[in-house]
Amino acid sequence: MNNEPKGNWFVRRIKKYQVITFTFGFLFFSQIPSLLIHYYADKDLFLEKYHLSIWVLLAGIALIYFIQWLIVTWAALRFPKETLKQKFLRHPIATIILFIIGLTDLPYRLSSTSGAIVSIFETIVYHAFLYFLWWLLVCWISSKIFKKERFQWVWYRKIIEKVFVIMPIAYKLVLCLIVALILFITVFILFTVVFKYSGQDLKFLFS
Amino acid sequence: MRAIGLAVGYLMWIGAGIVTFVFWFAAMSKWLGLLGKILAIIFSPGVVIFPVVFWIVEGVFPSFYFIVWGVGIVGIIIAGISSNSE
Numbered sequence: 358m359n360n361e362p363k364g365n366w367f368v369r370r371i372k373k374y375q376v377i378t379f380t381f382g383f384l385f386f387s388q389i390p391s392l393l394i395h396y397y398a399d400k401d402l403f404l405e406k407y408h409l410s411i412w413v414l415l416a417g418i419a420l421i422y423f424i425q426w427l428i429v430t431w432a433a434l435r436f437p438k439e440t441l442k443q444k445f446l447r448h449p450i451a452t453i454i455l456f457i458i459g460l461t462d463l464p465y466r467l468s469s470t471s472g473a474i475v476s477i478f479e480t481i482v483y484h485a486f487l488y489f490l491w492w493l494l495v496c497w498i499s500s501k502i503f504k505k506e507r508f509q510w511v512w513y514r515k516i517i518e519k520v521f522v523i524m525p526i527a528y529k530l531v532l533c534l535i536v537a538l539i540l541f542i543t544v545f546i547l548f549t550v551v552f553k554y555s556g557q558d559l560k561f562l563f564s
Numbered sequence: 565m566r567a568i569g570l571a572v573g574y575l576m577w578i579g580a581g582i583v584t585f586v587f588w589f590a591a592m593s594k595w596l597g598l599l600g601k602i603l604a605i606i607f608s609p610g611v612v613i614f615p616v617v618f619w620i621v622e623g624v625f626p627s628f629y630f631i632v633w634g635v636g637i638v639g640i641i642i643a644g645i646s647s648n649s650e
Contacts, residue, residue: 529568533572537579544635545631548635558625561623561624
């Protein structure tokens, strides 16, 4: 039985990794409004600052997101769920240490964001992926040094199994919540502009 | 992608429902105090009655209520399209 999606490699990869594609598509499209606002607010300052036309900058951002998508889907292709789970179980010390370091480093990374919900989400995702790559490197070095699995903790195995069940659901839920909130605000603003809403009813209600 | 569309659509719909409920609850508690709060939990605002009453009592058309309601409808459309797609 062949469950592989049909089409060329690009379409196949999109179909196979829909959540990853959706994440990068959402992050890319959420960049465009702020870029356009920045551009139309002061065109001369914008061109002076970036030394590029708006089209070149847009194409550049699209290219960066495409390359990021390629890297992440490559990693997903290279490390399927079961392989990754076995790797986590084989390297408990590396996992625990890198998890603690990543968690303590996260507030510093978040302090450099603009405070917008999409920006916070993007920073967390990039931070997690960066630490995932570091973890892979540590695991690779560790597997070269220690040929046998040294630690087998029942509590650790239980946590990893639970994380592998909860994480995909939690990630999808958080992503959908953010997308729904952004869409909610966007549609609300669109309706507000169309119906020339002044907010008087709310003023009366909460006065 | 279907599941994401469904989740986003329903979340928008539920979100709009919560916001319109807050609007209804705030109006009822402003008009009737504690009794209004209890009544707001028991009764639903209705499609026409509550906005008309609000318009008469406050003298302002409740545009916010209808805009949020419109957002909820957009959410349902997104969920509907997602459930029909492959």
